[in-house]
Amino acid sequence: MCTSWQLRCRHRKSGNLAWGGSLVYSESCNWDKRRGTVDQRTRGAGHGENVGLLGRGSECAVLDEVIEAVRMGESRVLVVHGAPGVGKSALLEYAENSATGMRVLRAAGVESEMELAFATLHQLCAPLLGRLENLPVPQRDALETVFGMRAGAPPERFLVGLAVLSLLSDASEGRPLLCVVDDAQWMDRSSAQVLGFVARRLLAESVALVFGSRQRAQDLLGLPELEVTGLSDADAHALLDSVTHARLDQHIRDRIIAETKGNPLALLELPRGLTMTQMAGGFGLLNADTLPGRIEQSFLDRIEDLPEQTRLLLLIAAAEPVGNPDLVRRAAERLGAIPETALAGGTDGLLTIEARVTFRHPLVRSAVYGSAREKDRRAVHLALAEATDARTDPDRRAWHLASAAPGPDEAVAAELERSAGRAQARGGLAAAAAFLQRSVALTIDTSHRAERALSAADASLRAGDLDAARKLVDIADRDAQGEFQRVRAHLVRSHITFAAGYNNEAPPMLLTAAQRLEPFDMDLARETYLVAWASASYGAANRDSLMAISRAMRELPSPEGSPRALDLVLEAYALLITDGRSAALPTLRRALIALTGAPLQDLLKWGWAAGGLTALLWEDRIMAEWPVRVIDEVRAAAALSELPIYLHALGLPIVLSGDFAAAAAIVAQSEAVAAATGVPMTQHTKLLLTALQGKDAEASALIAATIEEAGAGGQLNGVASAHWAAAVLYNGLARYEQALPAAQATTQSANLLVSQWALPELVEAAARVGDDTAAHGALEDLADSAEPCDTDWAQGVLARCRALLSDDAAAADDFYREAIERLGRTLLRPELARAHLLYGEWLRRDRQRVEARAHLRTAYEMFVSIGMEAFAERACRELLATGETVRKRKNAGSTSEExxxxxxxxxxxxRDGLSNPEVAARLFVSPRTVEWHLRKIFAKLKISSRRQLGDALSRGEYESMTQ
Structure with missing residues (x-):
């Protein structure tokens, strides 16, 4: 394999023959580690000039497979990770040299650029920017915005990811594409999230995405990986021999190999600076620190031997993250250093200045910068700031100015604040938070510091850095100059508590914030009241907290003019808790009508908290219809971080309608959007879907995992939903003794909606186990909820439950017939099928076998066609008990199972007429992936064209997903 052959390329290094990682480099080179692309010369696959890989046969084989798969039209992703100096960069270079005939793009994370949004992504994509015109307009606009090529509103992170996916897919049309990202542990968070998104969606694009990282980066977890460890003892001995000129005692050699764990860079650097005597006796190793420390110390020893101007040039290069030789030169000249003079004696192989300034290893940069005096670092950053063009690169200039400041500096703080605005406009919330945090530290005036701390806390919260947000809100509270600033600080603190999952603490905090906001900003106060109510009513607090919030909402002054949707929702929710459903019903209905026509900007702020109106009113049709309009507008506005919320709002009614294929597709889409945007996906739709499908093992595992994870995080809403799903599952499996406690746990939760939906499950389970007290208590609660709502859903479910508990046969019969009639007018096929099942079971026990068979057969056929396996099995057993012979049927939608x-x-x-690019944009994949899937779909459905999909897919089983 790769242990014995020679891989060649020209690589310039100072000094004699040296080993880098597990590569041997020759003297000359016209390639550098941080160049955006690699010049592909004519050469044989895997072969260049004068460079050999040692002991990396298995690693090379993995990379060979990646390259070969991409040549064959597939996509591959690989995260190469290992300790500093272990040879990751050498393996990445091997992959590049093996990629003959392919286009190679290269980028590298830079530690000092980690706060600059999309810095690494821009490195990678810069050679492809001429192809932006080939992208759909929203995607093109998103990339141009984050790269600073145009002004615009902050695009959604996921839209940027989709644009990069499309760009790479387009670039791979002509020839396969290899994208290499080294030092991925130092990618800025925005780039890491986008590239992680892209990596998870590559499939049929002839693109390879290979990362090199010291550790498993958070945003790359779950991707295929290759761990690079130290060389074998034999190879390590060979490498050590190549760089030591004195004969070493065998025991000393063994100790060096053991302590370095075969790390190639450590073996290369440890002998430097040690005399032959020190090496031979091993005494030079006595003061060695950790492995990275030993390597860094060897670099420091080499740096100290360099002339003063050369050390200054190294420090400038270490503080300048881009590797721009012109910028380094201008900064050096400002400090009185002449680059030609500084380089005249060489840099001992530590620094190379060509098309880009590069260090021998990232540890060289950290050694240079970390060992410099503070005043020297400040002087260098000031020179770099002065040498940076304030028009074309204002943010890096501001960052250098901040690093140069010896203490608080209002002018620099203001510049950082302006940079934060630009960073956020490019979609980099984490970058905006970093600039604002630094701005706070440099602010002198306390009133300015309080305002900036509030902005920094809010940005940190939205970027997910809750610890930083807490510290900043403490500063804002301490320095607040008036009540409004203190109130806003309290509001941010409340949102931090809510986001952290301390749900029992959040509602009262939000209530206090809303009350204190009233004198200053009534609109913000009303929105805060609604969030407080939702956080309490969706299972995050007890009923006392919900009552306190509702009473405070009742005391709000009447709005001027006609009430808006927000005003009506607040009034309706408050009345529901303080006066009951009957009193609240007219306002609930008005609020629901207003909600369906509310402006999108309002829905994006608080719509998630108002969506429960449809469930409270038992309005199955509006529940299915109103999210469609919001989803369309969310997509049109590219406000896609809100999309998982509304996909969930759409998914639940689709599950309740019995369209499991469409529901599964929505779950998959929700998971994709959640992964792309970083917005956690609620599991309600998936929980209910798997429970109704009756998949015992799958549903039980999901239920248990949700209860454990949501419970640990204080997310009682998730716990309630999981118990509801368990009640549905166990009723379907006829394990009523397990369904009963699950239903009771749900109905006792503070979540108004889930507890309402679990009442029919509690009635059925309690009736079957003979717990009359629990059954009748649940029926009373259900009547309180459903009776005031004169909808077929409410009255149908209520009639079905009354039939279950009726002692009068004639009344029970009437209730069952009413339930079937009313539920037959709804969209809720599972509820209708369950009414037929319960009626058939009752008729069989009443010895009316002929009529029982008719209803049981109807129930069985409906369950089978929907895909409700457990309920179908229950209906089948009842049919067999009537003496009927049952031929087991496949799901009528069996095609969907394929x-x-x-x-x-x-x-x-x-099928609904979307083109491949439109489908790709909707499902967050590339058009080539859509085409690849279509070929498989056609084969499975035994069709040959798009026109035939309409016949192949039964509309009874597949509802339109264009919403």
Whole structure:
């Protein structure tokens, strides 16, 4: 394999023959580690000039497979990780040299650029920017905005990811593409999230994405990986021999190999600076620190031997993150250093200045910068700031000015604040938070510091840095100059508590914030009241907290003019708790009508907290319809971080309607958007779907995991939903003794909606186990909820439950018939099928076998066609008990079982007339991936064209997914 052959390329280094990682480099080179692309010369695959890999046969084989797969039209992703100096960069270079005939893009994370949004992504994509015109307009605009090529509103992070996916896919049309990202542990967070998104969606694009990282980066977890460890003892001995000229005692050699763990860079650097005597006796190793420390110390020893001007040039290069030789030169001249003079004696191989300034290893940069005096670092940053163009690169200039400041500096703080605004406009919330945090530290005036601390705390909160947000809100509270600033600080602190999952603490904090906001900003106060109510009513607090919030909402002054949707929702929710459902019903209905026509900007702020109106009113049709409009507008506005919320709002009614194929597709889409945007996905739709499907093992595992994870995080809403799903699952499996406690746990939760939906499950389970007290208590609660709402859903479910508990046979019969009639007018096929099942079971026990068979057969056929396996089995057993012979049927939608959820989504969208690019944009994949899936779909459905999808997919089983 790769242990014996020679890989060649020209690589310039100072000094004689040296080993880098596990590569041997020759004297000359016209390639550098941080160049955006690699010049692809004519050469044989895997072969260049004068460079050999040692002891990396298995690693090379993995990279060979990656390259070969991409040549064959597939995509591959690989995260190469290992300790500093272990040879990751050498392996990445091997991959590049093996990629003959392919286009190679290269980028590297830079530690000092980690706060600059999309810095690494820009490195990678810069050679492809001429292809932006090939992208859909929203994607093109998103990339141009984050790269500073145009002004615009902050694009959604996921839209940027989709644009990069499309860009790479487009670039790979002509020839395969290899993208290499080294030092991935130092990528800025925005780039890491986008590239992680892209990596998870590559499939059929002829693109390889290979990362080199010291550790498993958070945003790259779950991707295929290759761990690089130290060389074998034999190879390590060979490498050590190549760089030591004195004969070493065998025991000393063994100790060096053991302590370095075969790390190639450590073996290269440890002998430097030690005399032959020290090496031979091993005494030079006595004061060695950790492995990175030993390597860094060897670099420091080499740095100290360099002339003063050369050390200054190294420090400038270490403080300048871009590797721009012109910028380094200008800064050096400002400090009186002449680059030609500084380089005249060489840099001992530590620094190379060509098309870009590069260090021998990242540890060289950290050694240079860390060992410099503070005043020297400040002087260098000031020179770099002065040498940086304030028009073309104002943010890096501001960052250098901040690093140069010896103490608080209002002018620099103001410049950082302006940079934060630009960073956020490019979609980099984490970058905006970093600039604002530094701005706070440099602010002199306390009133300015309080305002900046509030902005920094809010940005840190939205970027997910809760610890930093807490510290900043403490500063804002301490320095606040008036009540409004203190109130806003309290509001941010409340949102931090809510985001952290301390749910029992959040509602009262939000209530206090809303009350204190009233004199200053009534609109913000009203929005805060609604969030407080939702956080309490969705299971985050007890009923006393919900009552306190509702009473405070009742005391709000009447709005001027006609009430808006927000005003009506607040009034309706407050009345529901303080006066009961009957009193609140008219206002609930008015609020629901207003909600369906509310402006999108309002819905994006508080719509998630108002969506429960449809459930409270038992309005199945509006529940299915109103999210569609919001989803369309969310997509049109590219406000896609809100999309998982509304996909969930759409997913639940689709599950309740019995369209499991469409529901599974929505779950898959929600998971994709949640992964792309970083917005956690609620599991309600998936929980209910798997429970109704009756998949015992799968549903039980999901329920248990949700209860454990949500419970640990204080997310009682998730716990309640999991118990509800368990009650549905166990009722379907006829394990009523397990369904009963699950239903009771749900109905006792503070979540108004889930507890309401669990009442029919509690009635059925309690009736079957003979717990009359629990059954009748649940029926009374259900009547309180459903009776005032004159909808077929409410009255149908209530009639079904009354029939279950009725002692009068004639009344029970009437209730069952009413339930079937009313539920037959709804969209809720599972509820209707369950009414037939319960009626058939009752008729069989009443010895009316002929009529029982009719209803049980109807129930069985409905359950089978929907895909409710457990309930179908229950209906089957009842049919057999009537003496009927039952021929087991496949799900009428069995074709859907042959398609994966991804294929189902694509088939539905293509059937409804969307083009491949439109489907790709909707499902966050590339058009080539859509085409690849379509070929598989056609084969599975035994069709040959898009036009045939309409016949192949039964509309009874596949509802339109274009919403």
């Amino acid at each position: 398609l994966t959820p991804q294929e189902q989504q694509i088939a539905l969208l293509v």
